[in-house]
Amino acid sequence: MAAIGNRGTVTEATGFNPDADVQALREAMKGTGTDEAAVIQVLAPRTIAQRQHIKEAYKLSVGKDLADDLSSELSGTFRSVVLGLLMLAPVYDAYELENAMTGAGTEEAALIDILASRSNDEMKTINAFYKKKHDQSLEDAVCGDTSGMFQRVLVSLLTAGRDESDKVDEAQAVLDAKEIYEAGEARWGTDEVKFLTVLCVRNRNHLLRVFEEYQKISGRDIEDSIKREMSGCLEDVFLAIVKCLRNKPAFFAERLYKSMKGMGTTDTVLIRIMVARAEIDMLDIKAQFLKMYGKTLHSFIKGDTSGDYRKLLLELCGGE
Structure with missing residues (x-):
């Protein structure tokens, strides 16, 4: 396995200056309307760590929360991507899990995508952030929102007890x-x-x-x-576990393909994977996508989305 962090399309921006970035974001939000292109230019080519520095610098110089300001300025899918980019990885995962369980119905796909693909350490951090924010354990939330065998598999996954040695008996x-x-x-x-x-x-x-x-x-x-x-969710979660074990980038490539193939786009899936994997293994996901479907991920996103949302996703995707 490649070392973590170097298979992403998003890498550390050189000559990084958070204050200059804050200035650019303030300019972008000045007056009526927002200059979305400027927002993309600042946030897309920065790592999650760098975006945290931008958030700190923004709060220091403006006295307000950058995510709150952008949230009130932006809308729709574009806003969803931008807000995701501003979060630490486990915070974003916890937020996506919470969204999947709030309101009527459950977005099982989110529970499956996240819980079947994260390492023990990632899972423990997600659990901690979830608990801190909701005063309720992720396990209790999942148990309140799912049932039967599907619930038992999810609970087993979020317990983060998988053997992570490489010993084969x-x-x-x-x-x-x-x-x-x-x-x-x-x-x-x-x-x-x-x-x-x-x-x-x-x-x-x-x-x-x-x-x-x-x-x-x-x-x-x-x-x-x-x-x-x-059948149903139980089939989906067991398949996801097997696919992630065999080839995680291929699992995400397939999820991306299915989110865009046919009529309409499942934006929740598309956004979640593009945001969550941009810094981890997006290069591998793109390679798998091309190998599996004979088309580039870039061309698929381009053909399936539009406007600033498309521009931002293509930045995260990197070139053809």
Whole structure:
């Protein structure tokens, strides 16, 4: 795995001057209307850490919160991206999880995307920020908003207890594969707990071995079995776990593709991934996207969005 932080399209801006950036943002918000192009120019090519410095400098010189000011100046999807860019990564994740659970209905996709793809450390930080802001644990919120086996898988993921060593126990891998097979394909009805116990707990290398063994025993790919054995959100979350373990950038590439393919755009998914992955693995996501769909992510975003929203997303996407 590449070192974290160097596979992003957004990298540290050289000659960074927060005060000059604050000046530019104040100019952009002066008078009626906002100069969105100026906002993009300042915020898109800065890292999350640099944006925190801009926020501090803004508060110091203006005496107000930059996010609040931009929030009242901007609207729609463009505003959503800008506000996301101003947050620390775990704060943004916590905010997205909260949004997914507020109001009527639940945006299960957000819960799945975030909980299935974050490391233990990331998850612990998200939990801490959530608790601090809401005086309620993320686990309680998830339990109040979901049910059944889907809830149990989410709780297991947010507990951040996955083994993160790279040790493969050969005998155990064979046993795990056999147990999943016997819990699903080999019986009438599915024992989802077995899937949970293996997929949410074992380390990545071990599970990749389990999937190989599973293929041998069952003659099927684990993903096909999950599709046959499960449905709805439970199917979605187990598939997301397997895909993230196999190839996380490919998982996000597929989510981006599906958010834009066909009629309409699922902006919540598009925004969440572009904001959350810009500094982490957007270069890898773009490479996977091209490999999987024969088109660039850039061309897809360009064809599917418009206006300042499009300009900002394309900045985060980086060149073709």
